[in-house]
Amino acid sequence: MGLFNPGSGTGGQRARAQRLDMLLGIIGFFTFMAVIQTVVLEVRGEPAGTSAALLAVLLGVLYVVWRARRNTGV
Numbered sequence: 001m002g003l004f005n006p007g008s009g010t011g012g013q014r015a016r017a018q019r020l021d022m023l024l025g026i027i028g029f030f031t032f033m034a035v036i037q038t039v040v041l042e043v044r045g046e047p048a049g050t051s052a053a054l055l056a057v058l059l060g061v062l063y064v065v066w067r068a069r070r071n072t073g074v
Contacts, residue, residue, distance in 0.1 A: 013074055020069040027065060031058040 034055040041048035 013072055017069065017072040017074040020065060020072065023065050024062070024069060027058065027062050031055070031062050034058050 034051065038048050038051040038055050041051055
């Protein structure tokens with residue numbers, strides 16, 4: 001029984017899939033907002049390098065989490 005994992009378990013594979021679904025939703029939301037920000041900055045002609053880099057990182061994280069969710073088998 002650990003400090004961050006009280007109890008006998010975490011609920012198994014179904015609970016892991018639900019946690020990954022939640023993470024997908026959160027990261028997906030911020031990725032969508034980064035897309036909007038990058039497009040707006042590009043259309044206005046303002047520098048969008050930082051925004052584009054953030055978007056690339058978020059897309060990479062979204063892909064990794066999506067692959068992990070697919071591999072749960074639930």
